[in-house]
Amino acid sequence: MKLLLNIKKENDDLGKQVNNLANNLPLIKFLKHCTVLLLFVSSITIQAQDLPYSNGKKYILGDISVSGNTSFSEQTIITYSGLSKGKEMAIPGEDIGDAIKKLWNSKLFSDIEVYITHIEGDVAYLEIRLSDLPQLNELKINGVKKGKVEGVIKDTKLNKGVKVTENLLTTTKNFLTKKYKKEGYLNSKVHINTIEVKDSTPTARVNMVLNIDKGEKVKIKDIVFTGNEVLSDKQLRKSMKSTKKINRIRILKRSKFIDSAYQADLSNVVEKYKENGYRDARIVSDSVVYNDKKTISLQIAVNEGEQYTFGDITFIGNTVYTNEQLSRMLRINKGETYNGVLLQKRIADGSKPDADDITNLYQNNGYLFSSINPVEVSAVNNVIDLEIRISEGKPAYFNNVSIVGNDKTNDHVIYREIRTRPGQLYSKANVVRTVRELGQLGFFDAQEISPNFNNPNPNEGTIDMEYSVKETGSSQIELQGGYGGGGFIGTLGLSFNNFSIKDIFKKDAYKPIPMGDGQKLALRLQASRFYQTYSFSFSEPWLGGKRPVQFSTSISHTKQFLYNPLNGNADKSKSFNITGITFGLAKRLQVPDDFFVLSQAVSFQRYDLNNYNTGLFTFGDGYANNLSYTVGLGRNNTSVDPIYPTAGSSFNVTAKLSIPYSLFDGVDYKGLKEEYDDLNLTDSDDYARAAEIDQERYKWLEFYKINFKGEWYTQLTKDLVLKPSAEFGFLGAYNNDRGVIPFERFFLGGDGLGSYSLDGRESIALRGYPNQSLSDNDGGTIYNKFSLELRYPITLKASAKIYGLSFLEGGASYNNFRDYNPFDIKRSAGLGVRIFMPAFGLLGIDFGYGFDPLESQGEIKAHGWETHFIIGQQF
Structure with missing residues (x-):
C-alpha cells in the first residue's frame, strides 16, 4: 500500500503553491527517509506514507474521484474506503491510511493509491487510483490423474471467478506441498503460472497453470541411533509410533516420512527413557540423510543420562x-x-x-x-x-444444565438420559457417562458430542453444564441382500428410530414423519422365491416417561413354499404359514450396576402346514402352537459410539422357555414314542399313524433354549481396536420321550442373512463357508462360535463411518451333547470393510477363507474363499 500526494499544475502560481506546501509538509526536507518525485512538467507527486501524522494539516474533503482499471462504480469504491465529501480530516493522517486498509481488506483491489489533486484554501480534493484483482478464468492442472483433479480443486478452492492474489498463490503452493509430503512424497514441488486474459471484457482475468511434481514416494530405509547403551535400537524404534523403517511384512504402519509425526516420535523416544528411570535423557541431534530419490535414513544421537x-x-x-x-x-x-x-x-x-x-x-x-x-x-x-x-478447593455443584444442537429430538428425551442435574454435586464420572448415554441413543453423531463447562465459579462452588450435540439421520431405509435357503434373499424395510407416536394424528408433525420422542417403529418385508415375510414392530424406551423401562411389541406373518427338486422352484401348492405376536419389557437395573438390563417377553406363534411334507416331522397337514416366555440378562458398557466401540464389553444371556405341558396334559408320551419307534414309515398306514403321533407331540411345543453372547473391545492404539467374542446356544427338551422340537434350531455358516423363517430358527454367521453349511438340514440343537476381529477406522464422520477389519473365527453345530466338542470347529480367516450411512444402515463386504473341508459336501481339502456381501447387519 502507498499514499501519494499529487499536486497538479493549475496556474502560473505553481511555484508559490509548492513553496507553501513545502512549508506545511516538511517531507521534502527529509529526502534520506522518503522518496520524492517532482514532476515540474505537468505535476508534482509526493510519496507521503512516512510523514509523521503530527505534521498533518486539517482539511475539508471536496470531491473524491476514482481512476484505474476497475469494474466497480465510483460510488461503490468511495463507500468501501469510508471517505466522504465534507469530512474534516488531517492530511497526512490516520483517515487516509484507514481508507487504504479498508479497500485492501475487501480483497477486491490491488495497487491502491490516494492522491491530492489540488487544494483550494482548506478544501482538499482526492483521487483514488486502483486496479481490480484479477479473477480466475481457466485452471489447468498437470501432474495428477484425471480422477484426482476435482479433489485438488475442492481442497484448494480454485474455482472459476475466485480473486487471484499473491496470498492465494502462496497458500495454494504451500498447502499442496505439505499435502503430498504427508503422503510420503518428500521431494514434491508445486509451480503456479498465471497468464493474463486479453479481451474486451472489462473485468481483469487470468488463466492459471498448476504444475504438480510429486516425485517418488520417499520411504525410511533405516533409523540409526547413537549414544544409546541402556536401550537397544530396536526398543527405541518400537517407541516411535508413526515413524517406521521399511518392513515388507508390516501392513498397518507404513514407512513414509512425515516431519510432524517424526518430531512427535522424537519426544516418544525421550518418554521411553523416562519410563525406565532416565529422566535426564535427551535428543542431542537428529538428521535426515537422503540415500536416493526413494529412500532416506534417520540418524538420531541420544544422551541417556543416569538412572533414577x-x-x-x-x-x-x-x-x-x-x-x-x-x-x-x-x-x-x-x-x-x-x-x-x-x-x-x-x-x-x-x-x-x-x-x-x-x-x-x-x-x-x-x-x-x-x-x-x-x-x-x-x-x-x-x-x-x-x-x-x-x-482441593470447594466442592462444586451444577447450577444450570442445558442442551444445544437438538433440532428434532425433544428435550425430555435427552434430559432423561443426563446424569448431571442442577443442584447435584459435580462428578466427572457422571459427565462421561452422560456423553456415553447420549451417544448410545443413536440420534446424534457420537464423535461430536461435547460437554462444555460454562461460568465456573470457584468462590461460590458452582458450574453451568452444556451438552452440545449434532443430530444425524435417525430413520433408515433397510436394504438387505444375501443368499440362503436356496436362493437370493432380499429385504426392504423402513425403520424410524426417533419416532413420536403421540403426534401420529397431528398433520403438522409430518416432516416427513412424527419424530422426536425416541420411540422406534419398523415395517419390514423380506422375500425370496421360497418365502414371504411381513413384520411390524414398535418400542417405547421409557414406558410411562419416569423410568428406563422399555416396552416393545411386534406382529409378523410369513409364508413358506416347499422346494420342488425337479425344477428347482417353489411349489406354491405346498405352504407353511407362521403368524406371531410378541410383547416385551426390559428394565435397567441398579444392582450390580446400572449397565445391567433385565428383559422379559411373552410370544405366541401359530404354525399352519398345508401339504408341507419335509423330514422335520411326518405330518404335512396340521398345526403347532408355540407359547413361550423369554428372560434375559445383559450388560453393555461399550464406549460412546455404538457403530465403532473402542472400549468396554457387551454380553447377554437368555433363556426361552415353554410351559411343560407333559407334566399335566395326561398324554402318555413314553407309550407314543415306543409306538412311533415300532412303526414302519414305508408303509402308508404306519406313516399316517406316525403323522398323528407327531401332530399330538407338536400340537403345543415344549422346549427350553439357552443362548449366550459376549463381546469385548480393547483399544490397542489410538485407532486400532481388538474385538474378541464368544457365542453358545443350546436347545433342550423337558421330556426326552417327547423329544427335541423341530423348530427353534441353530443354522451355522455364511453371512447370517439366511434367517428367513419365523419358526424360531437362528442363523449364525461364520464367514468363509456357505450359508447354513455347518449344520444339518434340520439345524443343530447346540452350537458354539469364537471370533477375533481387528478393526481400523478410515473415517468416523457422521455422513459415513467406514472401517476396515480382519478376522479369525471358528465354530461348529451339534445335534446332542455326546457329539459336542468345543475344540472341534470349522476355522476361517479373512478381511472386510464396513460402511455405515444413517439413511441405509450398515453395508459391508467380507472375503473369508475356510481352512477346513465340508465333509457333508464331499470335500477333502480346505473349503477356500467365500465372499459375503452384507447390507443392514453387523457381526
Missing part, C-alpha cells in the same frame, strides 16, 4: 483423603525405578477420561476446582523425593 529411583513421596494439602488412601491410588513405592510417564498417569491420565487416577478421585467426588501437582524436592544420589501438592 523414587524416594520419599509426600502429600501436602490433602484434607478430604488421607495419605494412605492417596498412596493406594498412586501405587508407586519408594525404591522403584523412576518413571515420570507412569507418575503423570497415576496423577492425571489424559488418555482416559475415566482413568483410575488421583485427579479423577477428586473430580468424581465434587472437587472440580482441585489441582494436583508433583514437585521434585530432592534428587540426591539419583533418588528423587517428591511432594504431591494438592489444592
Whole structure:
C-alpha cells in the first residue's frame, strides 16, 4: 500500500503553491527517509506514507474521484474506503491510511493509491487510483490423474471467478506441498503460472497453470541411533509410533516420512527413557540423510543420562483423603525405578477420561476446582523425593444444565438420559457417562458430542453444564441382500428410530414423519422365491416417561413354499404359514450396576402346514402352537459410539422357555414314542399313524433354549481396536420321550442373512463357508462360535463411518451333547470393510477363507474363499 500526494499544475502560481506546501509538509526536507518525485512538467507527486501524522494539516474533503482499471462504480469504491465529501480530516493522517486498509481488506483491489489533486484554501480534493484483482478464468492442472483433479480443486478452492492474489498463490503452493509430503512424497514441488486474459471484457482475468511434481514416494530405509547403551535400537524404534523403517511384512504402519509425526516420535523416544528411570535423557541431534530419490535414513544421537529411583513421596494439602488412601491410588513405592510417564498417569491420565487416577478421585467426588501437582524436592544420589501438592478447593455443584444442537429430538428425551442435574454435586464420572448415554441413543453423531463447562465459579462452588450435540439421520431405509435357503434373499424395510407416536394424528408433525420422542417403529418385508415375510414392530424406551423401562411389541406373518427338486422352484401348492405376536419389557437395573438390563417377553406363534411334507416331522397337514416366555440378562458398557466401540464389553444371556405341558396334559408320551419307534414309515398306514403321533407331540411345543453372547473391545492404539467374542446356544427338551422340537434350531455358516423363517430358527454367521453349511438340514440343537476381529477406522464422520477389519473365527453345530466338542470347529480367516450411512444402515463386504473341508459336501481339502456381501447387519 502507498499514499501519494499529487499536486497538479493549475496556474502560473505553481511555484508559490509548492513553496507553501513545502512549508506545511516538511517531507521534502527529509529526502534520506522518503522518496520524492517532482514532476515540474505537468505535476508534482509526493510519496507521503512516512510523514509523521503530527505534521498533518486539517482539511475539508471536496470531491473524491476514482481512476484505474476497475469494474466497480465510483460510488461503490468511495463507500468501501469510508471517505466522504465534507469530512474534516488531517492530511497526512490516520483517515487516509484507514481508507487504504479498508479497500485492501475487501480483497477486491490491488495497487491502491490516494492522491491530492489540488487544494483550494482548506478544501482538499482526492483521487483514488486502483486496479481490480484479477479473477480466475481457466485452471489447468498437470501432474495428477484425471480422477484426482476435482479433489485438488475442492481442497484448494480454485474455482472459476475466485480473486487471484499473491496470498492465494502462496497458500495454494504451500498447502499442496505439505499435502503430498504427508503422503510420503518428500521431494514434491508445486509451480503456479498465471497468464493474463486479453479481451474486451472489462473485468481483469487470468488463466492459471498448476504444475504438480510429486516425485517418488520417499520411504525410511533405516533409523540409526547413537549414544544409546541402556536401550537397544530396536526398543527405541518400537517407541516411535508413526515413524517406521521399511518392513515388507508390516501392513498397518507404513514407512513414509512425515516431519510432524517424526518430531512427535522424537519426544516418544525421550518418554521411553523416562519410563525406565532416565529422566535426564535427551535428543542431542537428529538428521535426515537422503540415500536416493526413494529412500532416506534417520540418524538420531541420544544422551541417556543416569538412572533414577523414587524416594520419599509426600502429600501436602490433602484434607478430604488421607495419605494412605492417596498412596493406594498412586501405587508407586519408594525404591522403584523412576518413571515420570507412569507418575503423570497415576496423577492425571489424559488418555482416559475415566482413568483410575488421583485427579479423577477428586473430580468424581465434587472437587472440580482441585489441582494436583508433583514437585521434585530432592534428587540426591539419583533418588528423587517428591511432594504431591494438592489444592482441593470447594466442592462444586451444577447450577444450570442445558442442551444445544437438538433440532428434532425433544428435550425430555435427552434430559432423561443426563446424569448431571442442577443442584447435584459435580462428578466427572457422571459427565462421561452422560456423553456415553447420549451417544448410545443413536440420534446424534457420537464423535461430536461435547460437554462444555460454562461460568465456573470457584468462590461460590458452582458450574453451568452444556451438552452440545449434532443430530444425524435417525430413520433408515433397510436394504438387505444375501443368499440362503436356496436362493437370493432380499429385504426392504423402513425403520424410524426417533419416532413420536403421540403426534401420529397431528398433520403438522409430518416432516416427513412424527419424530422426536425416541420411540422406534419398523415395517419390514423380506422375500425370496421360497418365502414371504411381513413384520411390524414398535418400542417405547421409557414406558410411562419416569423410568428406563422399555416396552416393545411386534406382529409378523410369513409364508413358506416347499422346494420342488425337479425344477428347482417353489411349489406354491405346498405352504407353511407362521403368524406371531410378541410383547416385551426390559428394565435397567441398579444392582450390580446400572449397565445391567433385565428383559422379559411373552410370544405366541401359530404354525399352519398345508401339504408341507419335509423330514422335520411326518405330518404335512396340521398345526403347532408355540407359547413361550423369554428372560434375559445383559450388560453393555461399550464406549460412546455404538457403530465403532473402542472400549468396554457387551454380553447377554437368555433363556426361552415353554410351559411343560407333559407334566399335566395326561398324554402318555413314553407309550407314543415306543409306538412311533415300532412303526414302519414305508408303509402308508404306519406313516399316517406316525403323522398323528407327531401332530399330538407338536400340537403345543415344549422346549427350553439357552443362548449366550459376549463381546469385548480393547483399544490397542489410538485407532486400532481388538474385538474378541464368544457365542453358545443350546436347545433342550423337558421330556426326552417327547423329544427335541423341530423348530427353534441353530443354522451355522455364511453371512447370517439366511434367517428367513419365523419358526424360531437362528442363523449364525461364520464367514468363509456357505450359508447354513455347518449344520444339518434340520439345524443343530447346540452350537458354539469364537471370533477375533481387528478393526481400523478410515473415517468416523457422521455422513459415513467406514472401517476396515480382519478376522479369525471358528465354530461348529451339534445335534446332542455326546457329539459336542468345543475344540472341534470349522476355522476361517479373512478381511472386510464396513460402511455405515444413517439413511441405509450398515453395508459391508467380507472375503473369508475356510481352512477346513465340508465333509457333508464331499470335500477333502480346505473349503477356500467365500465372499459375503452384507447390507443392514453387523457381526
